[in-house]
Amino acid sequence: SLKDEYSLMKDLFPDIKGYYNRMNLGFAGGNNLGLEIATGEFIYFLNNDTLLPNDANNEILAMLEVFALDSRVGGISPKIMYYHPKGMIQFAGCTPLTSITLRNKQIGYREPDRGQYNNCAEIPYLHGAAMLVPNRIIKEIGVMSELFFLYYEELDWSCRIHKKYKLVYFADAYIFHKESASTGQDSPLKTFYLTRNRLLFAYRNRSGINRILAVFYLIGIANSIRLIKFVFSGMWKHVGAVCSGTWSGIKLFSKKNLS
Numbered sequence: 068s069l070k071d072e073y074s075l076m077k078d079l080f081p082d083i084k085g086y087y088n089r090m091n092l093g094f095a096g097g098n099n100l101g102l103e104i105a106t107g108e109f110i111y112f113l114n115n116d117t118l119l120p121n122d123a124n125n126e127i128l129a130m131l132e133v134f135a136l137d138s139r140v141g142g143i144s145p146k147i148m149y150y151h152p153k154g155m156i157q158f159a160g161c162t163p164l165t166s167i168t169l170r171n172k173q174i175g176y177r178e179p180d181r182g183q184y185n186n187c188a189e190i191p192y193l194h195g196a197a198m199l200v201p202n203r204i205i206k207e208i209g210v211m212s213e214l215f216f217l218y219y220e221e222l223d224w225s226c227r228i229h230k231k232y233k234l235v236y237f238a239d240a241y242i243f244h245k246e247s248a249s250t251g252q253d254s255p256l257k258t259f260y261l262t263r264n265r266l267l268f269a270y271r272n273r274s275g276i277n278r279i280l281a282v283f284y285l286i287g288i289a290n291s292i293r294l295i296k297f298v299f300s301g302m303w304k305h306v307g308a309v310c311s312g313t314w315s316g317i318k319l320f321s322k323k324n325l326s
Contacts, residue, residue, distance in 0.1 A: 093216035126240035141232025159184035195221035262312030
């Protein structure tokens, strides 16, 4: 049975504000629901499997100072560390996605933290596990698109913010992410949403010949290669997930889904 976990938390922490919803609205939908009751000048989006460090208050104040010093900053992500193994980086910034193949590099990924990424830098995308965004920016740009449901929604949102504002990796603040650093086997559900949402992201965030080439690459090359790998591995549920994800993505290609 579904538990009203918010009521249980409210009993323990009477000052918190929240909402219990029986429906799974996905990553964007859940965050957007929270935005309806959030009243702060700044909103710190954190995954439910993250932990703040002991000095979080001072680190957040330091991030707020970045916004105070530069009104062109539209969002900040801190350094993200794996909870286990200790001392391993998950995110210390990123490079832009390529125009056609939609590939990029997550800086510091799976590297031990030796202080090599302790400089703040402008980045093209925020990390969905930890994003600090001024409420005024959200009101201007709009909330995350709920079309994606799972994966790529924060990239899509970052693209919209980055058209007008700078995004920053802030090295002097960090969180711990309990997501495993091991490369476990993806589920068919994950394969479906990644397949579908890459296509949707390409359609919404590329235009002209780049959109055509990106969609052609994803369907004709990237998805075909994945299908061949899954067939030879006998992973038939993943084969079906790639096919259904591709078709579901194509069905979302319409003018109304461009904004």
